[in-house]
Amino acid sequence: MKSFDAFLFEPAELPTFEVAKESHTSHGDVPSLLKWTGSKRSQAARIAAFAPSHERYYEPFIGGGALLFMLGKPGAVGADIYAPLIAFWKLVRDDAERLIDDYTTQWAALQADLPGYFYIVRDRFNADQRPEDLNFLMRTCVNGIVRFSKSGQFNNSFHLSRKGMLPQRFAKIVREWSAHLQGIEFRNGDFQQTTADAQSGDFVYLDPPYAGNKQRYIGDLDVDRFYSVLDELNRRSVKWALSFDGTRGETAYDYSLPAELYKRKELLKSGYSAVAKVLNGPVEMVTESLYLNY
Ligand SMILES: C[S@@+](CC[C@H](N)C(=O)[O-])C[C@H]1O[C@@H](n2cnc3c(N)ncnc32)[C@H](O)[C@@H]1O
Known part of the structure; x- marks a missing residue:
């Protein structure tokens, strides 16, 4: 493959x-x-x-x-x-609060700069592949569905009617998942x-x-x-x-x-x-x- x-x-x-x-x-x-x-x-x-x-x-x-x-x-x-995805799962398992804090900060930045902030994060993700940024992009891109170009660049656009899930709701979901992931081994x-x-x-x-x-x-x-x-x-x-x-x-x-x-x-x-x-x-x-x- x-x-x-x-x-x-x-x-x-x-x-x-x-x-x-x-x-x-x-x-x-x-x-x-x-x-x-x-x-x-x-x-x-x-x-x-x-x-x-x-x-x-x-x-x-x-x-x-x-x-x-x-x-x-x-x-x-x-x-x-897909390495950034495994990095994301490890982050949810090991440091749910860091992911929640990051999303809360990024969500606020997006509300202040719509949709410009989305594209800043998209460029940064394509350069650094930080799992926090993958998470943010997935929460705010068109249909929330990952899409890559043939060269592996994340190329989905901002979902105009979607300003991202409220941080409190996101936090609840991440904590619930994190509890389920304890003791699970992730491999890339x-x-x-x-x-x-x-x-x-x-x-x-x-x-x-x-x-x-x-x-x-x-x-x-x-x-x-x-x-x-x-x-x-x-x-x-x-x-x-x-x-x-x-x-x-x-x-x-x-x-x-x-x-x-x-x-x-x-x-x-x-x-x-x-x-x-x-x-x-x-x-x-x-x-x-x-x-x-x-
Ligand atoms: C259909 S998706 C899995 C969806 C998953 N069951 C869910 O509920 O979200 C297929 C996954 O296989 C991964 N993949 C593609 N080629 C692979 C390979 N050679 N070995 C392991 N994973 C691969 C993709 O990155 C993708 O995340």
Whole structure:
């Protein structure tokens, strides 16, 4: 897989698979700390319900960490190839108050200089990659969805109608997350490296960059390497669950995971296509597949 370029796509290239946020706030909802492209936040409880009893939990493509919030306990491993994201998670775990103070200060600076301050931070982040700045940009950029240029520069714009979550509310979310992250190990690296020490009795949840659009994503995901890692996990009797493909309306984005790699495939309804709504197209039900090797 090509470094974190695998995740660097423009929204226009997305296979129109963003789904409308579910409005329910059922027990067990994940507080929205970091919106991340491909976030499983709205499905986290349903995916977590498939987790077998296990020793150590691994999440090698952590992104916004929705499943980690549900399944993470001391000793669990969360990892991602994107270094500023891992720096962000470590900051939430180790120094929640510093992140809260930073956001409070930056939020005030933004109110005083709208939208100029956003672009100052964006330039600074592209130079220094401070996790506090990644957090600020995610809170205030268009749709709160990370977007990078091909060269890895954060290039999303300021969300004009959004002045950032009130610091008090942000503080509450960060503290809640921080309590959940104590004792969790974060690693910056490739999924193959992350899962190398998973053993029988451990459980891995995999949510790689979306693989539904063959033209654009097969090359990026390097499926052969990905399949060989799944095969290695099978050989070591490590249980795993994988979010991989799905359907939108009548269209199947079936990636045909080789049948010998898994035992079960579950289809989870994940909402309605938000993109179709914006374009006044038909509102289509979106489902995502969850493959299990147990
Ligand atoms: C679909 S997102 C994960 C979303 C996450 N489940 C959530 O709920 O927010 C995929 C993640 O994989 C990461 N990634 C891409 N290539 C990777 C690789 N080779 N190894 C590890 N992580 C990778 C991206 O940086 C991105 O954060």
